[in-house]
Amino acid sequence: MAQQRQFAAPRPRATKIRLATTRRRSQLAYMVPPSPLDDPKTAAHAWARYRRLMKWMMLVTVTMVVGSLYVLYRSNGLVSIHFYIATALGIGFAMLLTSALMGLVFLSSGTGHDGAISDKLEEERNR
DSSP: OOOOOOOOOOOOOOOOOOOOOHHHHHHHHHHSOOOGGGSHHHHHHHHHHHHHHHHHHHHHHHHHHHHHHHHHHHHHOSOOHHHHHHHHHHHHHHHHHHHHHHHHHHHHHHTTTTTTOOOHHHHHHHO
């Protein structure tokens, strides 16, 4: 009877995280232009403006939900509580999601973050 050899599964080696050298960092800094949002003062101002916008949009959303529920109640009467809950959630979710995404677009555009992006395709077309 031959003895069966049992092979142990190879132990995973611990991977070491190698920090980039100073030369590599300078190359990366040259390749990617800095964003204005990298500055903490500019970023704080931009995010404060975004929060202010979202507070106003929350007020507008609550006003619109209450107004639409009032109009629905006046035209239909008391149909079902589930109808009013679904309507309120649908209008509220749609308005808040839209305002959050548009607010992020305004934040990106208003701080100059969009202008800091390098377009490699445009550079290739110009060659």
